[in-house]
Amino acid sequence: MPAVKLEGLAVRYTIQINGKAREVDADPQMPLLWVLRDLLDMKGTKFGCGRSFCGACTVHLNGAPTRSCVTPVSAVGSASITTIEAMAGTPTGRAVQRAWLALDVVQCGYCQAGQIMSASALLAKNPKPSDTDIDKAMSGNICRCATYTRIRAAIKQAAGMPSADSRDTLV
Amino acid sequence: MMRAKDTLASGAAASGKEAAAKDESRRAFLRAGVAVGGGLLLDFSLPGVLNARANASSSPSTLNALVQIANDGAVTIISKNPEIGQGIKTMLPMLIAEELDVDWADVHIEQALSDPAKYGVQFAGGSRATPLNWEALRRVGAAGRQMLMSAAAMSWSVPVSECETASGKVVHVPTKRSLSYGRLASRAATLPAPDLAQVPLKDPKNFKIIGKSHPGIDSPRVVAGEPLFGIDVSVPGMLQAVFVKSPVFGGTVRGANLDVIKSQPGVRDAFIVGGGPVFNGLAGGVAIVGTNWWLLDKARESLEVTWDEGATASQSTEGFAKQADALSSQAPATKVASDGDVASALGSSVRTLQAAYSYPFLSHATLEPQNCTAHFHDGKVEIWAPTQNPDSGRKIVAKTLGLNDADITIHMIRCGGGFGRRLMNDYMVEAAWISKQAGAPVKLLWNRQDDMQHDFYRPAGFHFFKAGLDAGGKLQAFSDHFVSFGENGKAAPSADMNAAEFPAKFVPHLELGISLMPLGVPTGPLRAPGSNALAFVFQSFIDEIAHAAAADPLQYRIDLLGERRQVGAFDTGRMIDVLALVREKSGWGKRTPPKGSGMGVAFYYSHLGYFAEVVHATVGAGGKITVDKVWVAGGVGSQIINPTGAENQVQGAALDGIGEALGQAITLKNGRVVQSNFNDFLLLRMNQAPPVEVHFLKTEHPPTGLGEPALPPVIPALCNALFAATGVRIRSLPIDPKLFA
Numbered sequence: 001m002p003a004v005k006l007e008g009l010a011v012r013y014t015i016q017i018n019g020k021a022r023e024v025d026a027d028p029q030m031p032l033l034w035v036l037r038d039l040l041d042m043k044g045t046k047f048g049c050g051r052s053f054c055g056a057c058t059v060h061l062n063g064a065p066t067r068s069c070v071t072p073v074s075a076v077g078s079a080s081i082t083t084i085e086a087m088a089g090t091p092t093g094r095a096v097q098r099a100w101l102a103l104d105v106v107q108c109g110y111c112q113a114g115q116i117m118s119a120s121a122l123l124a125k126n127p128k129p130s131d132t133d134i135d136k137a138m139s140g141n142i143c144r145c146a147t148y149t150r151i152r153a154a155i156k157q158a159a160g161m162p163s164a165d166s167r168d169t170l171v
Numbered sequence: 172m173m174r175a176k177d178t179l180a181s182g183a184a185a186s187g188k189e190a191a192a193k194d195e196s197r198r199a200f201l202r203a204g205v206a207v208g209g210g211l212l213l214d215f216s217l218p219g220v221l222n223a224r225a226n227a228s229s230s231p232s233t234l235n236a237l238v239q240i241a242n243d244g245a246v247t248i249i250s251k252n253p254e255i256g257q258g259i260k261t262m263l264p265m266l267i268a269e270e271l272d273v274d275w276a277d278v279h280i281e282q283a284l285s286d287p288a289k290y291g292v293q294f295a296g297g298s299r300a301t302p303l304n305w306e307a308l309r310r311v312g313a314a315g316r317q318m319l320m321s322a323a324a325m326s327w328s329v330p331v332s333e334c335e336t337a338s339g340k341v342v343h344v345p346t347k348r349s350l351s352y353g354r355l356a357s358r359a360a361t362l363p364a365p366d367l368a369q370v371p372l373k374d375p376k377n378f379k380i381i382g383k384s385h386p387g388i389d390s391p392r393v394v395a396g397e398p399l400f401g402i403d404v405s406v407p408g409m410l411q412a413v414f415v416k417s418p419v420f421g422g423t424v425r426g427a428n429l430d431v432i433k434s435q436p437g438v439r440d441a442f443i444v445g446g447g448p449v450f451n452g453l454a455g456g457v458a459i460v461g462t463n464w465w466l467l468d469k470a471r472e473s474l475e476v477t478w479d480e481g482a483t484a485s486q487s488t489e490g491f492a493k494q495a496d497a498l499s500s501q502a503p504a505t506k507v508a509s510d511g512d513v514a515s516a517l518g519s520s521v522r523t524l525q526a527a528y529s530y531p532f533l534s535h536a537t538l539e540p541q542n543c544t545a546h547f548h549d550g551k552v553e554i555w556a557p558t559q560n561p562d563s564g565r566k567i568v569a570k571t572l573g574l575n576d577a578d579i580t581i582h583m584i585r586c587g588g589g590f591g592r593r594l595m596n597d598y599m600v601e602a603a604w605i606s607k608q609a610g611a612p613v614k615l616l617w618n619r620q621d622d623m624q625h626d627f628y629r630p631a632g633f634h635f636f637k638a639g640l641d642a643g644g645k646l647q648a649f650s651d652h653f654v655s656f657g658e659n660g661k662a663a664p665s666a667d668m669n670a671a672e673f674p675a676k677f678v679p680h681l682e683l684g685i686s687l688m689p690l691g692v693p694t695g696p697l698r699a700p701g702s703n704a705l706a707f708v709f710q711s712f713i714d715e716i717a718h719a720a721a722a723d724p725l726q727y728r729i730d731l732l733g734e735r736r737q738v739g740a741f742d743t744g745r746m747i748d749v750l751a752l753v754r755e756k757s758g759w760g761k762r763t764p765p766k767g768s769g770m771g772v773a774f775y776y777s778h779l780g781y782f783a784e785v786v787h788a789t790v791g792a793g794g795k796i797t798v799d800k801v802w803v804a805g806g807v808g809s810q811i812i813n814p815t816g817a818e819n820q821v822q823g824a825a826l827d828g829i830g831e832a833l834g835q836a837i838t839l840k841n842g843r844v845v846q847s848n849f850n851d852f853l854l855l856r857m858n859q860a861p862p863v864e865v866h867f868l869k870t871e872h873p874p875t876g877l878g879e880p881a882l883p884p885v886i887p888a889l890c891n892a893l894f895a896a897t898g899v900r901i902r903s904l905p906i907d908p909k910l911f912a
Contacts, residue, residue, distance in 0.1 A: 043398035043402075047402065050618055084396030106387050142538065168862040170758075
């Protein structure tokens with residue numbers, strides 16, 4: 001695949017995205033988010049805040065959830081990048097997507113790619129997360145529609161756990 | 172072209188011979204025709220467009236298809252309203268499919284273009300889609316079914332009365348013969364459409380689609396990361412744009428270092444836009460156009476603009492609070508409601524209360540920043556917009572660019588959140604203008620700071636209450652002096668209060684009045700406009716009154732509502748019933764919350780919905796607030812159309828309100844918004860979100876909408892819970908944890 005060129009100061013980078021080596025010519029400061037969206041036309045990763053506050057741009061870097069909006073392309077190196085577009089190709093990603101659909105989590109859907117990336121990274125490391133684990137792993141991802149109740153339940157469903165909220169003692 | 176194109180209606184009109192049926196009583200059109208490629212096309216438009224095109228009814232181009240059945244049996248239903256996360260693209264077709272009597276799995280849904288002449292009103296606002304379409308769209312489906320039955324009856328030479336339908340087939344009952352809709356579609360399309368008012372509708376007990384949960388039809392594409400949103404749109408030859416507006420609202424450009432900007436990497440052009448003072452129109456600013464958005468956003472760092480900031484530069488949140496205080500000592504400029512004699516009733520009251528409440532400006536903060544793609548060429552403009560109100564945008568674009576409505580094509584793209592922000596189309600006119608000037612298709616994208624600092628804010632407000640109780644604790648006198656925003660006796664958008672605000676008509680001596688302060692900041696509807704603020708102040712002060720009366724706050728509200736009756740549009744019985752339901756479900760009065768915890772209740776009627784909510788909250792060390800749980804009881808009529816969507820909306824609305832109460836304020840300094848991103852304007856996060864238990868009370872009333880009415884009561888219910896937990900009364904939002912420390 002030919003390299004995608006960016007005007008101005010551009011350096012050639014070969015980055016590993018979803019199992020493929022991709023060449024891009026980009027400003028070293030250019031965030032991975034915009035490399036994905038505008039140079040590689042991978043629109044699944046979303047722009048929300050540009051400053052790592054909302055998590056809409058979450059991708060995996062060597063499996064770790066990472067805010068691509070503040071990750072310069074020059075910092076990526078040879079790390080393996082996984083985006084929402086490749087989630088259906090991993091067992092955990094597939095389980096998370098299925099649970100998201102089964103529980104009808106989505107409202108507007110804009111944050112959900114980032115939510116799914118954070119959730120799948122959590123489950124890959126911690127297959128049976130507690131509610132506290134979920135709070136910790138997911139509180140960097142804002143859902144403006146506030147679908148948190150269902151996100152929590154869907155993570156548990158993907159983990160094969162009962163979806164009841166252990167924090168809810170007032171039943 | 173974005174892949175989402177395949178979900179956009181092509182707008183292909185019926186090409187075959189058309190037969191029209193006009194229903195004067197319902198003021199609606201139904202038209203059948205042969206679809207391109209054969210099949211049944213059912214055309215319908217909602218009330219409101221008939222007058223405009225009564226003389227043009229012979230022209231097929233003024234009508235539109237909502238239902239198509241291909242000869243192979245594939246059913247296509249067009250969803251006419253914008254999708255903003257409220258689930259309408261799924262829900263409206265459910266109404267049609269139910270009465271058409273097809274299986275949901277066989278239905279393909281397409282998003283309509285914006286075309287009011289074809290589709291009637293197309294907007295997402297006011298929780299209106301359910302009440303406006305509940306009956307109308309079912310009749311569209313039922314009419315289609317009638318035509319298919321007639322076609323079958325003709326094929327078999329039997330009376331229609333001997334025919335029935337089931338799952339996309341017409342069945343001749345006596346002989347058990349059947350024909351699929353696909354085989355009947357061509358013939359059915361040649362038949363005159365039946366009278367919409369006369370088509371039989373199903374008995375709700377026979378519903379197969381309505382009342383069953385149907386997940387969002389685009390959700391598989393959402394979770395796969397497919398390009399569905401406005402920000403994902405790409406058209407051939409497209410440039411990108413940023414638009415830098417005055418940090419002071421209404422400011423205009425005197426000059427800018429355009430030459431410096433034009434020399435930045437990736438910049439093709441930079442120019443000044445001389446916009447006017449109308450907020451929901453073209454603002455003044457500097458447009459930077461180029462090949463890569465990130466480079467343009469970076470080029471902004473070198474931009475130097477001399478602004479003519481205008482008069483708003485003197486306005487600030489602090490100044491408004493001082494003005495409001497000063498105004499509170501005077502009589503309200505305008506009386507909104509007046510019953511009895513408040514002054515003397517207060518004088519004779521055994522117990523009086525007085526309290527000042529306030530709440531801040533709020534931003535909508537849709538997670539997808541405002542954006543729009545526009546292509547101006549040959550005196551026409553094609554627009555791809557995440558918008559809640561496309562036709563309003565068309566009017567603004569037409570006026571600003573000197574075009575006719577017909578020259579403007581608007582694709583309604585899925586919105587990454589609406590909340591009322593995208594009822595305004597300022598970004599749409601900006602994109603159209605910049606495309607025209609740039610001579611290319613342009614995608615305009617705001618960054619987060621643009622978005623937060625150029626909103627149509629939920630207006631702040633100040634309320635000065637008084638109340639008087641008799642010896643039995645009964646509310647005798649009630650007054651509110653609402654200091655709001657506006658000029659010349661006209662409140663700013665979403666800054667008004669009307670005469671029906673509860674407890675008006677429920678207290679013998681009552682006065683509601685308004686004074687207005689001039690405001691240079693754009694305001695507009697935020698989810699449950701008006702109600703999202705008024706519920707907080709009124710339901711909190713009523714809680715103060717209940718406590719002053721040493722009464723149970725929930726029972727006190729039921730007693731205040733009194734007899735089951737209709738008071739204007741408000742049905743007291745429906746509210747009493749949801750209060751009773753939430754009392755039962757939450758264990759109100761039966762639980763003993765531990766020390767530091769408490770339960771609060773509130774109710775509110777808005778958008779035709781009756782909602783009573785209870786919050787259980789805890790205040791810990793250092794004033795740390797934990798919302799433990801929310802119980803919602805809602806009354807929205809006889810039928811929950813799509814239960815999974817309904818519950819999701821209600822949970823989201825309740826959590827949205829909690830987020831507003833806990834962390835959100837837009838403050839103004841020197842006419843500028845101070846906040847710029849999610850580090851200083853706090854949206855609710857996972858670790859703050861409590862479980863929300865939702866209960867619907869079914870009644871005999873027609874179904875009403877759910878996007879908004881669950882939000883307003885949760886804020887006062889939370890504040891009332893915090894009072895129960897700590898004895899500290901929250902009279903200003905957002906809640907200041909220091910009050911508990």
